[in-house]
Amino acid sequence: MSILVDENTKVLVQGITGKEGSRAAHEMLAYGTKVLAGVTPGKGGQTTEDGVPVFNSVKEAVAQFPEINTALIVVPPQFVGAAAAESIEADIPLIDILTEKVPVAQVATMIALARKHGVVLVGPSSVGIISPKKGKIGSIGSSELVHTIFSKGNIGVISKSGGMTAEVSRILTDADLGQSTVIGIGGDLLIGADFVDIARLFEKDEDTKAIVIFGEVGGTYEEQLAREMKSGSISKPVVALIAGQFSEKLPQDTVLGHAGAIVSKGRGSAASKIAALKEAGALIADTPEDIPGLVRKALQK
Amino acid sequence: MKLLEYQGKELFEKYGIATPKAVLVRQSVQEVSLSVPLVLKSQVPFGDRKKKGGIVFVEDKASLASELKKLFEKPIDGALPKEVLIEEVASFSQELYLSFSYDTDSRSPVLAVSLQGGSGIDAAKLFPIDLTTGVSGQFFKESLERAGVSNPSVVKIAHSLWEVFEKEQALLAEINPLFVLQDGSCVAGDAKIILDDNVANPSHRPFLDLPGDIAILASGGGASLLNLDILMHYGGNPANYVEYSGNPPASVVEELTVKVLSRPGLKGCWVVGGTANFTDIYETLLGFVQGLRKVDPKPTYPIVIRRDGPRQKEAFAMLKEVAEKEGYDFHLYGPETPMSESGRILVELVSKG
Numbered sequence: 001m002s003i004l005v006d007e008n009t010k011v012l013v014q015g016i017t018g019k020e021g022s023r024a025a026h027e028m029l030a031y032g033t034k035v036l037a038g039v040t041p042g043k044g045g046q047t048t049e050d051g052v053p054v055f056n057s058v059k060e061a062v063a064q065f066p067e068i069n070t071a072l073i074v075v076p077p078q079f080v081g082a083a084a085a086e087s088i089e090a091d092i093p094l095i096d097i098l099t100e101k102v103p104v105a106q107v108a109t110m111i112a113l114a115r116k117h118g119v120v121l122v123g124p125s126s127v128g129i130i131s132p133k134k135g136k137i138g139s140i141g142s143s144e145l146v147h148t149i150f151s152k153g154n155i156g157v158i159s160k161s162g163g164m165t166a167e168v169s170r171i172l173t174d175a176d177l178g179q180s181t182v183i184g185i186g187g188d189l190l191i192g193a194d195f196v197d198i199a200r201l202f203e204k205d206e207d208t209k210a211i212v213i214f215g216e217v218g219g220t221y222e223e224q225l226a227r228e229m230k231s232g233s234i235s236k237p238v239v240a241l242i243a244g245q246f247s248e249k250l251p252q253d254t255v256l257g258h259a260g261a262i263v264s265k266g267r268g269s270a271a272s273k274i275a276a277l278k279e280a281g282a283l284i285a286d287t288p289e290d291i292p293g294l295v296r297k298a299l300q301k
Numbered sequence: 302m303k304l305l306e307y308q309g310k311e312l313f314e315k316y317g318i319a320t321p322k323a324v325l326v327r328q329s330v331q332e333v334s335l336s337v338p339l340v341l342k343s344q345v346p347f348g349d350r351k352k353k354g355g356i357v358f359v360e361d362k363a364s365l366a367s368e369l370k371k372l373f374e375k376p377i378d379g380a381l382p383k384e385v386l387i388e389e390v391a392s393f394s395q396e397l398y399l400s401f402s403y404d405t406d407s408r409s410p411v412l413a414v415s416l417q418g419g420s421g422i423d424a425a426k427l428f429p430i431d432l433t434t435g436v437s438g439q440f441f442k443e444s445l446e447r448a449g450v451s452n453p454s455v456v457k458i459a460h461s462l463w464e465v466f467e468k469e470q471a472l473l474a475e476i477n478p479l480f481v482l483q484d485g486s487c488v489a490g491d492a493k494i495i496l497d498d499n500v501a502n503p504s505h506r507p508f509l510d511l512p513g514d515i516a517i518l519a520s521g522g523g524a525s526l527l528n529l530d531i532l533m534h535y536g537g538n539p540a541n542y543v544e545y546s547g548n549p550p551a552s553v554v555e556e557l558t559v560k561v562l563s564r565p566g567l568k569g570c571w572v573v574g575g576t577a578n579f580t581d582i583y584e585t586l587l588g589f590v591q592g593l594r595k596v597d598p599k600p601t602y603p604i605v606i607r608r609d610g611p612r613q614k615e616a617f618a619m620l621k622e623v624a625e626k627e628g629y630d631f632h633l634y635g636p637e638t639p640m641s642e643s644g645r646i647l648v649e650l651v652s653k654g
Contacts, residue, residue, distance in 0.1 A: 023579075077499060100547075101499040104403060105470050111408050112432040127578070142578040143611065149576065161523020163546065167575040167640070187522050189472065190408050216526055219405040243526035246511075246533050246542075251347050251378050253303060253495065256507055257522035257544040260405075266423075270530075287531055287641040 001207040002131035002181045003156070003198070004094055004120070005033075005070070009135045012061050012068045012092065013038045014083045015075035015099075016048060024074055024098065024128075024139045026050055031146060033135040036068055037061040039086075058086040072137050073097045073123075080124060081106030088113050088121070097123030097192070098138050101259075107190045114192060121192030125258070127162030127184035140165055140184060153178015155295060156202040156236075158195055159214035160187040160221075160258065161243075167288055168214055168241070175292030180208040187216060187258025195225040199234045210237045210298050212291055217244030217270040218262040226276035237298035238282040239291055244270040302496045302505070303346045307386045309492025312469060316461045318476070319488045323388040329369055335389050337361055341368055344384040345377045348493075353377050358390065391488050393480035397450065398425055399459060400475035400493075401466040410466070412441070412459065414448035418478025418490070436463060455479070458487050470500045506545060508560070513538025515651060516561045518554075518589065520546045520574030520608075524640065528573050531641045537648040540564055548580045551588030558592025562600060569651040570604040573640055577610025586616040590623050603650040604629060607643035609636040 011028060015021035016038025025035045025048065035052050044056030055061040062068050071087040073080060073095065080102045087095050088110065095114070102124040114121040122129065128138015132150040140162070141150055149166050151173040159165045165184045172179060183198055185191055195213055202208040211234075215222040222242065228234045247256060247263045248271065254263040266272060274284055283294040304312070310320040324333045325344075333339075339362075343355035350356050355377045357368050365387075372385050396418025404411040404427060413425035428444040430436055441459040445451070458479065466474040475493040482488065498505045515537050519525035525544040532539055541561055545554060562570060572589060574580075586608065593600065606620065617633050624631040632650070634643045 077503070101503050103470060103499045104472060104497050105467070108403060108409055109432045116433055139578060145576065145578075159523070161521060163521035163575040163577070164523040164527070166578065167524065170576060170636075171639075190403055190405065194408075214523060216523055221405060224406065241527070243523055243530055246529040246539065247526070250509060253348070254507075254509065255498065255505075256542065257525045257546075259499065261522065261526060286534060287639070288527070289639050289641055 001205050002134055003201040003205050003208070004181060004183065005129045005131045005137055006134045009033055009070050009137065010065070010067050011035045011137055012058065012071045012087070014058065014071060014073045014087065016040060016052060016054060017043050017046070018074060020098065020139070021074035022048060024072060025052060027139065027142055028136060031136050033137065036065045058090045062090050062092070068092060070094045070096070070137055074099060077101045077103065081110055084110040084121070085113060088117050088119050091117055091119065094120045095122070096126050096129060096137050097121070098126060098128065100125045102188070104189055107188065111190060111192055122183065123186045123192060125162070125186035125188050127165055129181065129183045131181045132179055138184070140182065149173060150182060151178040153180065154207055154209040155179050156205070156208040156211045157182040158198045158211065159184055160216050160260070161214055164214040168212060168291060171288050171291055172212070172295070177292055177295055180205060187260050189219065189260040189262070191221070191260070194221040196228050199225060199228065203234055203236055208236065210239065210295050212239045212295065213241070215240060215242045215273055216258065216261045217247050217256065218260045218264060218268055220268060222273035223267065223276045226280040226282070229280035229282065237301065238277070239285060239294045239298055240277045240282045241285040241288060241291060242270050242273050242277070302498055302501045304494040304496065305344045305346055305384070306342060306492050307344055307384060309494040310489065312465055312494060313489050313492055316465045318458055318461045319486070320492070321388040321391050321488055321490070323386055326369065326385050326387060327383065329366060333365070333387055335387060338390040339365065340388050340390050341372055342386045342388065343372050343375065343377055343382040344386055345380050345382050347378045347380070350377060391480045391482065391490065394483050395481040396478035396490070397455065397481065398422070398477045399455070399462060399479050400425070400473065400477065401463055402473045402475070404429065412444055414445060414450060416449055421477070452481060452485055454485055454487050455481065465494070469494070470497045471495060472497050507542065509542040511539045511541055513540045514566055514568040515647065516540050516564065516567050516570040517543065518558065518561060518570070518572045519544055520577065520580065522546060524575045528640060528644060531644045532571065532648065535645045535648040537644065537651065540567060546580065549585065549588070551584050551591060554585050554588025555592040558589050559595050562593065562596040567600070567602060568654070569602050569647050570600065571644065571647050572604070572606040572608065573643060574608050575640060576636060577608070580610055581612055582608050582610045583612035583616040583619065586620060590620070593629065601630065603632060603647065605632045605634070605643050605647040605650070607634040607638060607640055
């Protein structure tokens with residue numbers, strides 16, 4: 001097993017004729033994931049270089065391919081809200097947004113809409129989702145490196161950072177700890193699925209034995225995970241690497257590497273997240289290289 | 302992007318939120334047509350200005366000029382104000398806290414209300430807003446009542462503040478304190494507005510000066526934060542924070558390199574990133590070398606470079622040649638060396654001096 005993405009994933013790419021969209025589609029196909037259709041308004045009727053049919057709207061695409069169960073959104077930031085509304089209203093159960101710098105007001109609206117429709121929204125600024133050897137969506141594991149970085153196994157990885165999905169997975173793979181599914185949830189202020197939402201899916205997944213998270217200063221998503229661990233709804237072991245401790249002395253409200261990485265005092269600070277997770281029983285890594293040792297320790301418990 | 306108080310108050314006036322009678326000054330003034338007592342407020346984009354000495358009360362106009370001069374010369378969190386806002390002190394019967402922001406718990410906009418003006422959002426009652434149904438006047442009225450406020454002019458202010466938040470695409474629109482006067486009318490004592498950079502300034506790259514002596518060029522939103530932590534974990538002191546992911550052209554990296562390395566007193570430099578998915582490492586490091594050549598005096602301190610990704614081997618071959626021909630102290634590491642290990646090596650090289 002794995003979560004969200006597997007051999008049965010059938011993808012629609014919104015923005016498939018753009019540079020990023022066509023690259024993502026090409027790489028998903030190369031990994032063996034089925035990309036059934038693409039959408040670019042005004043370009044319906046065309047076919048991409050990889051032979052994927054292009055439609056003018058999500059509605060037209062799902063009429064032709066009702067088996068589509070995943071949408072990847074790779075359109076310019078200002079169009080993401082409208083694109084997401086289309087796939088949410090078509091009740092596509094999983095929507096992954098690769099686009100970065102999406103206006104927060106649009107993100108808030110689509111999160112509310114996705115909730116009403118019971119749709120899982122991942123992102124924005126999500127590098128993608130990969131279940132090694134089964135399938136992937138987004139630009140996670142680009143190029144041939146995908147086969148050396150990710151390997152099949154029992155560790156679930158959730159990361160706010162796209163780059164760190166690869167870094168953490170490579171370190172796990174090198175230590176013979178394969179992954180069930182690796183998910184980039186994005187580091188925006190507001191995100192669709194957060195640590196808790198994804199950890200709940202890992203909790204139910206038989207093949208996931210432990211969860212590794214990469215979190216950062218800002219927001220309260222890490223604190224919420226700690227709360228769920230304490231309440232017992234997340235019982236699988238969690239190993240956490242939390243970045244941004246250096247920012248403690250910087251002026252409040254300073255925005256760092258991601259839009260959601262906002263310097264905070266107290267709640268939202270890296271120290272608060274580490275303390276909350278530690279208290280909830282998570283093992284805290286100081287460096288990425290500490291992760292495999294802590295995972296093994298957690299699995300022995 | 303955080304607005305200064307006076308910029309926020311200009312927005313408030315536009316949306317019908319009253320502010321105290323005020324004069325904005327950019328240098329000394331001889332006379333202001335305001336009545337004492339007055340409050341002088343340093344226009345810097347930082348919180349806790351009162352505690353930091355950026356807010357001064359003046360009882361008589363005789364001391365205005367000297368107090369103003371002091372304020373212009375007083376750095377707050379390292380920044381001198383370009384403007385000082387002089388305001389009449391409001392005589393009020395109540396102070397409230399009112400704001401709209403995005404809450405990461407409910408993942409929606411929230412109205413925050415507190416009967417204690419001056420205290421922050423932590424003491425406030427939060428009322429999440431359902432964006433699928435929209436916001437009605439009834440919502441503001443009921444929420445404020447539940448927070449203990451029944452004054453209709455506060456309801457009106459809440460409505461106007463929501464308009465500021467929504468139409469200006471703000472991440473935060475805050476009035477703290479909101480003065481309620483004897484007659485029940487309201488005046489915004491302060492204005493804190495943070496606009497969404499994704500709308501207001503999408504090409505924004507964070508850059509911060511830090512007190513240390515190791516310059517850093519870090520890639521990756523998450524990895525850049527982590528690497529500063531790691532450097533400090535090994536006893537190094539970062540001189541700056543910057544992040545430049547997303548396959549930047551060589552010219553951007555060049556400019557950034559000059560900016561980061563032009564600071565005096567540096568003892569080392571760390572160019573670091575994880576395994577890049579599609580950042581052209583050759584292009585990036587070419588930009589670094591171009592920038593390095595422009596730095597005066599020529600850096601002789603150790604420069605540790607840890608990069609991996611497309612064209613990494615070509616890039617390292619180029620760097621080796623540059624180091625030999627031009628005499629730079631490069632230490633090159635690829636994917637076989639963890640990022641954190643390269644940080645440890647740099648701290649060791651720097652401490653050996």
